[in-house]
Amino acid sequence: MHIPDGFLSPTVTTATLAVSGMALAANVKALNRDIKAEQIPLMGVLASFVFLVQLFSFPILGGTSIHLTGALLISIILGPRAGFIIMSASLIVLALLFQHGGILSLGANILNMGIVGCFIGWGIYHLIPGQSISIVMASIFASVLAAFLAAVELASSDMFVFSTGLKSMLIIYSITGLIEGVITVSIIGFIKRIKPEIMELGS
Amino acid sequence: MNHGFLEDHAFLNSPVHRLSPKSKLSAVFLMLTLILILTHLFQPALSIQIMFALAGILAVFTFLSRVPLRFLLLRSSLVLPFSGFVILVNSLSGTMDPFQILLVLTRSILSVFTILLLISTTPFQQILTQLSRWKFPGLLVMVIAFMYRYFFVLAKEIKSLEKGVGMRSSKLGGWQRMKTYANILGMLLIRSYERSERIHQAMEMRGFSEESL
Amino acid sequence: MSELTLHNVSFHYGDGSLALQSIEMNLKSGERIALVGPNGAGKTSLLMAIAGLIKYSGDVLIDGVRLSDKSKHEIRKKMSFVFQNPDEMLFMPTVMEDVCFGLDSLGLSAEAANAAARAALSAVSLSDFEGRSAHHLSYGERRRVTLATVLARQSTLTLFDEPTRELDPFGRRQFIDLFQGMAGTMILATHDLELVLETCPRMILLDAGRIITQGDPRTILADAALMKAHRLEVPHSLSTHPHGHY
Numbered sequence: 001m002h003i004p005d006g007f008l009s010p011t012v013t014t015a016t017l018a019v020s021g022m023a024l025a026a027n028v029k030a031l032n033r034d035i036k037a038e039q040i041p042l043m044g045v046l047a048s049f050v051f052l053v054q055l056f057s058f059p060i061l062g063g064t065s066i067h068l069t070g071a072l073l074i075s076i077i078l079g080p081r082a083g084f085i086i087m088s089a090s091l092i093v094l095a096l097l098f099q100h101g102g103i104l105s106l107g108a109n110i111l112n113m114g115i116v117g118c119f120i121g122w123g124i125y126h127l128i129p130g131q132s133i134s135i136v137m138a139s140i141f142a143s144v145l146a147a148f149l150a151a152v153e154l155a156s157s158d159m160f161v162f163s164t165g166l167k168s169m170l171i172i173y174s175i176t177g178l179i180e181g182v183i184t185v186s187i188i189g190f191i192k193r194i195k196p197e198i199m200e201l202g203s
Numbered sequence: 204m205n206h207g208f209l210e211d212h213a214f215l216n217s218p219v220h221r222l223s224p225k226s227k228l229s230a231v232f233l234m235l236t237l238i239l240i241l242t243h244l245f246q247p248a249l250s251i252q253i254m255f256a257l258a259g260i261l262a263v264f265t266f267l268s269r270v271p272l273r274f275l276l277l278r279s280s281l282v283l284p285f286s287g288f289v290i291l292v293n294s295l296s297g298t299m300d301p302f303q304i305l306l307v308l309t310r311s312i313l314s315v316f317t318i319l320l321l322i323s324t325t326p327f328q329q330i331l332t333q334l335s336r337w338k339f340p341g342l343l344v345m346v347i348a349f350m351y352r353y354f355f356v357l358a359k360e361i362k363s364l365e366k367g368v369g370m371r372s373s374k375l376g377g378w379q380r381m382k383t384y385a386n387i388l389g390m391l392l393i394r395s396y397e398r399s400e401r402i403h404q405a406m407e408m409r410g411f412s413e414e415s416l
Numbered sequence: 417m418s419e420l421t422l423h424n425v426s427f428h429y430g431d432g433s434l435a436l437q438s439i440e441m442n443l444k445s446g447e448r449i450a451l452v453g454p455n456g457a458g459k460t461s462l463l464m465a466i467a468g469l470i471k472y473s474g475d476v477l478i479d480g481v482r483l484s485d486k487s488k489h490e491i492r493k494k495m496s497f498v499f500q501n502p503d504e505m506l507f508m509p510t511v512m513e514d515v516c517f518g519l520d521s522l523g524l525s526a527e528a529a530n531a532a533a534r535a536a537l538s539a540v541s542l543s544d545f546e547g548r549s550a551h552h553l554s555y556g557e558r559r560r561v562t563l564a565t566v567l568a569r570q571s572t573l574t575l576f577d578e579p580t581r582e583l584d585p586f587g588r589r590q591f592i593d594l595f596q597g598m599a600g601t602m603i604l605a606t607h608d609l610e611l612v613l614e615t616c617p618r619m620i621l622l623d624a625g626r627i628i629t630q631g632d633p634r635t636i637l638a639d640a641a642l643m644k645a646h647r648l649e650v651p652h653s654l655s656t657h658p659h660g661h662y
Contacts, residue, residue, distance in 0.1 A: 004282045005235060005318075006310030007289060010243050028340040037411070038403050040342070041507065044349020045399040049392055051350050052357045058384055061377035077392075089346045096330070097322060099281055099315050104235050159289050159307070161296040183385050190389030198396050210552075328509040328549060348509045355551040356503050401504040404469050408497045409565070410489070410521025 001150050001173075002094065002109055005102025009157035016153065017107030023115055024088055027081050035082075042201070043078065047086040050074050054090055055098065058183065066176050071117025072125065072139050073184045079202045080122040087114040108153050112146040120145060135188070136181035143177025144170055212270045212323040219268035219324045224333040231321045234261075238314055247302035254309040261316055270323045279315045286311050327351060353398075361391055417445040418479050418494055418573035418601045420466065425474035427461055427625075435461040436472065437625040443601055445572075450612040450633065451605040453622035454647035459605040460500075462622065463575045466603070467497045478573060493522055496571040500578045502558040505565065506550035511542065514550060515564045522569065529568075536567035540594060556587030563594055573601045580608045609637055609651040621646065 008016070035043075050070040057065035070090075075083030088110050094100040101109045121142030128134045147169050154160035191198050213220075219227075238257065242250040265272055286308055293299040299307075322330070331351075335344045364387045422441035429435050435458045443449055451459045465472040468488040476483040478491050499505050508514045515536055519529035537543050540560040542553075550558055559579070566574050579595075580588045588611075595602075595615060604616060612619055612633045619637075620630040623646045629636060637643065638654045 004285055004311050005314030006238065006282075006307065006312075007285075010240055013239060024340065024343070028342050031342060035342075040345055041349065041402040041406065042396070042399040044346050044507075045353055045395045045402065046392070047346045047350040048353035048357055049395045051354055052361065052391070053388065056361070058388075059380055061381075085343060085346055089343055089350055093347055093350060096318065097327065099278065099318060102235075102311075102314055103231075103318060104239060104314075154289070158298070160292055161298055164296045165292045183381070183388075186382060186385035187389045187392065190386050191393060194389070195393045195396065198393065214548075326547070328547070331509065349507065352507060352509065352549060352551065353503075398504060401499065401501070402507050404467075405497075405499060405505045405507070406517075407469070408467060408492055408495065409518025409569075410492065411518065 001112070001147060002091070002101030003105045003112075003150060003153065004099070005104050007102075007157060007159050008105055008108060008153055012153050012156050013104050013107060015107075016111050017104070020088070020107045020110040020115065023084070024110070027084050031081055031085060043082055043086060046074060046078065047089050050086050051090045051093060054094060054100075060179055066179055068180050068183065069113055069117055071113060072121045072135065072142065072181075073187060075118045075122040076125065076135070076184075076188065077198060077201055080118045083122065084114050084118040087118055108150070112149045112153075116146045116149065117142050132185040135185050136178060139181030139184060140174050140177035143173045143180065147173035210322070210326060211274070212268075213326045215269060215324075217267060217269045217324070219264055219320075222324075224325050224329040225336075227321055227325055228330065228333050231317055234317045235314055238310055238317075242306060242310055247300075247306050250306055251302065251309060254306070254313060258309070258313060261313065261320065264320060268320065268324050270320065275316060275319050275323065278319050279312050282311045282315045283308075353395075356398075357391060357395065360394065361387065364390060417599065419443060419445050419477075420573060420601060420603075421475070421477040422466070423475040423477070425462075425465055425472050425476060427458075427465055427470060427472040434625050436465065439465075439474070439625075439627060441620070441627070443603070446599075446601055447618065448602045448604070448616045450616035450619040451603060451622060452607075452609065452612060452619055452637075452648070453628075456624075457622040457646075458625040459622055460577055461625075463497065463577055463603065463605055466575060467495065468492070469497075494572045495574070496566040496569050497575045498562050498566060498577065498579060500581060502555070502562045503550070505562050506558060509549055510547050511537070511550055511553070511561055512546040514561060515568050517565070519568060532568045532570075533564070536564040537561075539567055540564045556583055556590065559583060559587065559591060560594070563591070563598075567598070571600055574598070574603070576602065576604045576606070578606055578608075579604065580606065580611055609633075609648070610653060613637065613651060613653065623647075 053068050053070040056068075058068050059065045069087070071083060071087050074086055078086070091101060091106060091109050091114060095103055095106055095109070121138045124141055125134045125138035151160055151162065151166055151169060155162055188199065234257065238254070241253050245253065265275060289307060290299065290304050294304075331344055331348060335341065368383055368387060420441070420443040422439050425436055425439040426434070427436040439462065451462060453459055461470065464470045466476055468476070468483050468491070478494065481487055481491060483491055506514045508517055512533055515533040516529045519532060520526070524532060534543070534546070537546060540563050542557060542560055542564065545553060545557065545561075550561065553561065580591055583591060592611065592614060604612070606612060616633060618631065619633040621628040621636060621642070628646065629642070634654065637651055640650050643650050
């Protein structure tokens with residue numbers, strides 16, 4: 001869920017911008033230290049892949065389609081730090097060029113989808129790495145947590161009432177999380193068959 | 204053939220186009236901040252009047268920019284579903300009066316409109332360059348630059364992959380379809396990886412090395 | 417212009433199969449040579465070896481200097497490698513930056529680099545696209561930008577991998593006109609046999625990693641049996657028995 005501008009209070013906006021800003025700064029610093037120059041084209045081109053995934057409507061059953069985030073997929077492949085930079089970049093460009101989500105609300109969106117997806121999601125996956133079930137569980141958890149945080153942010157801005165909407169939101173987002181988890185497992189399986197060295201990039 | 208649709212009007216010429224990216228970006232941040240703060244400072248009735256005043260300012264700039272109003276309004280309306288959702292939830296619990304609802308609508312539309320005006324009058328590269336002048340992290344800027352550059356290449360590739368796999372025919376059942384798309388995305392990721400290797404080789408050939416970063 | 421010598425150059429793919437076998441090659445300063453062969457013959461691998469992008473055995477000498485991990489940085493300053501796919505060479509936010517990329521490592525100051533880039537873009541008639549991103553350009557225009565990168569570098573040795581691929585006749589003609597006006601030692605890997613006839617006084621026929629023969633394209637390409645044996649075809653302009661006519 002990309003929250004547009006105009007829905008978050010100044011307090012929530014400032015708080016989330018601060019959290020996301022600090023997370024970005026810290027991760028950029030860490031990556032600048034560790035990353036080799038030749039890995040930048042890789043990050044950049046995979047970033048355009050993630051961006052496309054987020055724009056792209058993935059068709060599922062019944063003629064409907066969902067939007068994937070790609071956060072867990074990219075974090076498994078490149079590691080959570082690089083994944084977070086890429087997710088943030090994608091959210092920024094989506095907000096600017098496609099108006100998916102606002103500019104001042106980037107703090108909230110980067111927190112909900114970037115930090116949660118890349119660090120918490122990947123962290124859960126990493127408890128039992130390499131297993132499809134971990135991917136699916138991590139994906140569901142990240143999706144639900146992201147939705148929950150968005151609900152909290154909106155509620156704190158007097159835009160959302162927990163009693164009315166929360167339960168259905170959480171159900172919907174656990175389903176989309178499940179679907180994205182399954183799709184992620186499928187994509188990783190495909191890559192392992194065709195070009196397994198990609199899965200070793202995470203170091 | 205040229206996928207310039209994202210920059211539909213950015214390369215036109217007008218007084219607004221000719222403004223420096225710095226002033227336009229600054230103005231946009233200022234506008235977004237004003238929309239955010241002023242409406243939380245004052246009562247809804249007064250806030251709405253402030254919104255209309257800000258809308259007036261935007262209207263002037265729109266006119267000067269020669270960007271078609273219809274285009275901007277149409278794209279701005281994309282924010283309505285989310286507004287609708289929020290309004291619905293709040294209406295069901297009776298926590299919003301008509302003024303507040305109107306305020307939510309105007310805030311979101313004005314914010315989106317402002318951004319649209321920015322990208323319709325400023326080429327994306329110039330926005331990026333200005334952000335890096337404002338000390339946006341270099342790594343992030345580079346990732347965004349690559350992302351922008353190769354998005355269209357990937358978009359084209361996914362279309363041809365879809366065609367190649369025969370996605371035009373809807374004979375595939377739900378599960379098959381999903382599996383096929385997962386494979387398409389996997390293929391796209393692998394191609395992206397291979398492309399990045401060749402880009403790196405191209406950079407190497409032109410003297411890019413560890414030091415030049 | 418650069419001289420190029422290959423001596424006993426061999427290269428194996430990751431799975432152990434042979435891509436290049438004991439290649440011997442000599443190019444004099446300013447020579448233009450075409451590299452022709454069926455798919456999988458090793459044309460691209462040969463270009464990659466000359467560019468030092470793959471680990472081969474044997475010797476590649478450019479202007480007498482042996483290509484090695486140590487010397488390749490200096491040697492590459494004289495070279496340009498035009499890839500099959502222009503999107504792999506044009507990765508900067510604007511066309512101007514694409515052409516300027518790497519000019520600083522040649523020792524040019526920022527002003528000199530800008531001037532060289534402008535001149536190069538002008539030479540390929542793309543001055544108006546300086547500030548645009550490569551994806552705003554048509555395929556043919558992107559190809560011309562890759563030529564501009566070569567011109568800006570003033571390379572003495574240029575490698576081309578399938579330069580006329582997917583170009584429409586007009587774009588192809590534009591390429592040929594520009595190519596004919598360029599200076600330097602050139603290697604052209606291509607399937608476009610008419611291009612070979614028109615632009616290259618010498619050619620090498622490569623198949624399965626080996627040099628089958630080399631010499632005058634007009635003789636080699638007219639040899640129907642030879643062409644057929646290597647999955648090629650006598651170009652229409654040389655054909656005494658037209659393949660088909662209306």
